Amino acid sequence: MPxxxxxxxxxxxxxxxxxxxxxLYQDNPAFKIAENLYVxxxxxxxxxxxxxxxxxxxxxxxxxxxxxxxxxxxxPQYALLIPSLLGIFMLLRFSKSLSWLSRWTFAxxxxxxxxxxxxxxISAFILQQIxxxxxxxxxxxxxIFSSIxxxxxxxxxxxxxxxxxxxVEHKGAIGKLSKIGIWFxxxxxxxxxxxxxxxxxxxxxxxxxxxxxxxxxxxx
Amino acid sequence: MLLLxxxxxxxxxxxxxxxxxxxxxxxxxxxxxxxxxxVSLTWTTSPSDAPDVFYIIYIDKDKNGTFEKxxxxxxxxTSYRTSVPEIYGYKKGNGDYHYVQINPRKVFNxxxxxxxxxxxxxxxxxxxxNKIILDTIAPASPRANWLHTKxxxxxxIMIILSAIILYFIVxxxxxxxxxxRKIGGLDAVDEALGRATEMGKPVLFVHGLTGMGSISTIAAxxxxxxxxxxxxxxxxxxxxxxxxxxxxxxxQEVVKESYLEAGRPxxxxxxxxxxxxxxxxxxxxxxxxxxxxxxxxxNFFVGYFYAEALILxxxxxxTGAIQIAGTDAYTQLPFFITTCDYTLIGEELYAASAYLSRxxxxxxxxxxxxxxxxxxxxxxxxGTILASFGFEYITHLFDAF
Numbered sequence: 001m002p003x004x005x006x007x008x009x010x011x012x013x014x015x016x017x018x019x020x021x022x023x024l025y026q027d028n029p030a031f032k033i034a035e036n037l038y039v040x041x042x043x044x045x046x047x048x049x050x051x052x053x054x055x056x057x058x059x060x061x062x063x064x065x066x067x068x069x070x071x072x073x074x075x076p077q078y079a080l081l082i083p084s085l086l087g088i089f090m091l092l093r094f095s096k097s098l099s100w101l102s103r104w105t106f107a108x109x110x111x112x113x114x115x116x117x118x119x120x121x122i123s124a125f126i127l128q129q130i131x132x133x134x135x136x137x138x139x140x141x142x143x144i145f146s147s148i149x150x151x152x153x154x155x156x157x158x159x160x161x162x163x164x165x166x167x168v169e170h171k172g173a174i175g176k177l178s179k180i181g182i183w184f185x186x187x188x189x190x191x192x193x194x195x196x197x198x199x200x201x202x203x204x205x206x207x208x209x210x211x212x213x214x215x216x217x218x219x220x
Numbered sequence: 221m222l223l224l225x226x227x228x229x230x231x232x233x234x235x236x237x238x239x240x241x242x243x244x245x246x247x248x249x250x251x252x253x254x255x256x257x258x259v260s261l262t263w264t265t266s267p268s269d270a271p272d273v274f275y276i277i278y279i280d281k282d283k284n285g286t287f288e289k290x291x292x293x294x295x296x297x298t299s300y301r302t303s304v305p306e307i308y309g310y311k312k313g314n315g316d317y318h319y320v321q322i323n324p325r326k327v328f329n330x331x332x333x334x335x336x337x338x339x340x341x342x343x344x345x346x347x348x349x350n351k352i353i354l355d356t357i358a359p360a361s362p363r364a365n366w367l368h369t370k371x372x373x374x375x376x377i378m379i380i381l382s383a384i385i386l387y388f389i390v391x392x393x394x395x396x397x398x399x400x401r402k403i404g405g406l407d408a409v410d411e412a413l414g415r416a417t418e419m420g421k422p423v424l425f426v427h428g429l430t431g432m433g434s435i436s437t438i439a440a441x442x443x444x445x446x447x448x449x450x451x452x453x454x455x456x457x458x459x460x461x462x463x464x465x466x467x468x469x470x471x472q473e474v475v476k477e478s479y480l481e482a483g484r485p486x487x488x489x490x491x492x493x494x495x496x497x498x499x500x501x502x503x504x505x506x507x508x509x510x511x512x513x514x515x516x517x518x519n520f521f522v523g524y525f526y527a528e529a530l531i532l533x534x535x536x537x538x539t540g541a542i543q544i545a546g547t548d549a550y551t552q553l554p555f556f557i558t559t560c561d562y563t564l565i566g567e568e569l570y571a572a573s574a575y576l577s578r579x580x581x582x583x584x585x586x587x588x589x590x591x592x593x594x595x596x597x598x599x600x601x602x603g604t605i606l607a608s609f610g611f612e613y614i615t616h617l618f619d620a621f
Contacts, residue, residue: 020505027512035505042499093469106432106470113433121435122374127620130596134603134615154604158597164567166401166575167590185565193554200530 014215017207059084133157156184240352241268243275243318246343248358251321252307253371253621256364258321261341262301265316269296273347275318279327280340283357287342291322296345306370306621310612324362336361370621381592388591389584398583405544405562406575412542413450416517422457423447424516426507426532427471428523428547429500431464435570436548440523441467441474442573443546447520448475452482460493461510463503468495504528508535521545521560522569525552533559546572 019034059080066076086108089101135150162174163181170178213219246263250256261277273296278287301307301314308314324339338361344353392398416423425444430437444460451458460475462468472493479488496510497503508531511519519536521529521543529545529552536543537559545556546564556563564572570589574582603614 023508023512027509032509035502035509038502038505039497042497042502046498090466090469102469103473106466106473109432109466110438110470113431114435114438117433117435118378119371119374122377123371123620126377126596127374127618130599130603131615131618131620133600134607134612134618136608136610137604138608150604154600158600161593161597165590165593166403166571167399167587168401169399170401189554189557192551193558196551196554200527 010214014211017211129157155180160184239268240273240345240347240350241266242345242352242354243343245317246341246354246356246358248339248341248360250360250363253365253368254362256335256362257325258323259339259341259360259362260304260307260319260321261343261358261360262317262319263343265300265318266296266345268345268347270347271295271297273297273345276344276346277320277322278342278344278353279322279324280342281328281337283340283359285340287340289327291324291327291341292320294318294320305616305619310616368621370619373617373619381588384591385585385588388588389581392580392584392587396578396580396583398587400571400575400583400586403564403568403571403575405546405564405568406572408542408544408562409447409576410450412518412520412544413447413454413456415542416451417454417456419517421517422459422514423451423518423520424507424511424514424536424541425458425460425520425522427460427462427464427467428521428525428549429463429503429528430524432466432470434524436524437464437467439570439573440546441470443520443522443569443576444471445474445478446573446576448478449482452479452484452487455484455487458492459510459514459516461496461503461507462494463496463498463500465495465498468493500526500528504531507532511535511539511541515539516541518542518544521547521556522564523547525549525556530555530559536560 016034016037019030020038022028023031062074062077063080063084066072066074086105089105092098093102133153135153137150137154138147159177159181161181163170163178163185165174165178168174209219243263243266246261248259248261251258251260263275274293275296276293277291279289279291280287296318299318299320301317301319304319308317308319322341324337325333338359341358341360342353343356343358344351413423425447427440428434428436432438432441448458458475460468460471462471472490475493476485476488476490479485496506510516511532512535516536516539519533519541521532521536522545525532525547526549529547529549533543533545533556543560544562544564545560546569547553547556548566548569550566553563553565557565567589571586574586599614599618603618606613607615
């Protein structure tokens, strides 16, 4: 293989892959180099992404450029001063006397997050879950199996809900239903486990293909 | 005689488009409950509706315009009112009317349009070379709505749950002895912290990948506060790793508060609550490195996790640490269950802070949530029984638009 920037990239990629996998044996200097490189590169990448995806289009172009450039054609968006100030308050954490201002930003972020989440959570976790569960057990045109299916779903939803009731002691009928709920949970976790393991194996296959095909050229 | 006439019937049917029967009741109106982007159009079905018959809607900005711009073209056997229950509900007659939505700004792409512009529509029916255009001109102007009235069920549920929560908070303040069932993972917190104190090794608290907008992260910071309080009491060493700068700052505040509450502000070290990496797998690599080098006595994985869950928990398990995980990430729970000593499943994560602190406000909230679940169980049972007998009123109350 001629030494080009492409081949150098492949060798570097293969070396870093092996360095990361070496952690499976034990912690070692090769892993430490790869780990620190990974963290450093990701930080640099994040800074570039933050500038080009957020700061430049959302702050620099609509506010800073129109204010300071005579050639600007658009009016500055002064409303952006408010989020900018909140962002600056975050940086004031480094000042002992002004760090209290950063709490305003936290309050805003947490409050906004909760405010946006509440209707979404009600929609996603209550409405969209309850409605499909309210199916007729029999409607005339269904088979016995679809009726059993509906009943199983109903039993699963109710028993799992009972498992997640905390202020009632799980004894008697509640205890039995709660145990059924655990069974439903574990069966679904088992299915999810198998599904995800398959996905992880496909990721491993991708990495091995890179090593054997792109790097060593054993696979064609 | 019939046999002789049959070819004539076939011939008549093939020429059916020449006798297109126009629809009626062509109307346009502002689409309700939207951001002012679209207008809705509706008209009756026609006996001529067929897969090879099309409806074309022409749009113009002038009532006396030429109506040459085609806004939409649909097959005449598609697009019914049944597809928009948020506007027409579940009436039986909805299948007798066609319904389409048009975004005029997209149709007049690139043209400067007034926000209050009224648009005019004409309906045409086309089959091959045959075309009939209705005389009716339907005007409409898209307007933004302040409220989405069809989300009233969401609002009502929020109000009812909030009222129940407030009631039980007040109740819990008067009577703080609210029963809480045993949660295995939380009983083990003291054991894990005690072990860390005895061994003189740190406790590692690993945040998930989501920001402060996520409910699981808010729950995680609440649990962190309780753990930090106990660590301050035990004089153990706590390290909190983050991958989000805002979560890190909130965590610093929370841990600081806990040390203050414990009367040990001097023991708080802000450097122990730090940002590791903001990307997923660099975060994993760095946290794995911390685990193998510092060998914490206890690892807490609390928050919303993705593919990193198994790698982190496996690495922690190899170091011999007691591991307690808490997440509502459904896909990652199996991995935590198999690799951690204790796992808080889903809502146990939200219950954890109430369980650890026994604060009346949190206990009241938890009790109210249980009442909410009881209410949903009743709705499920009642709704299924009624739906089985053909009454779907309760089912439609839970429409999510």
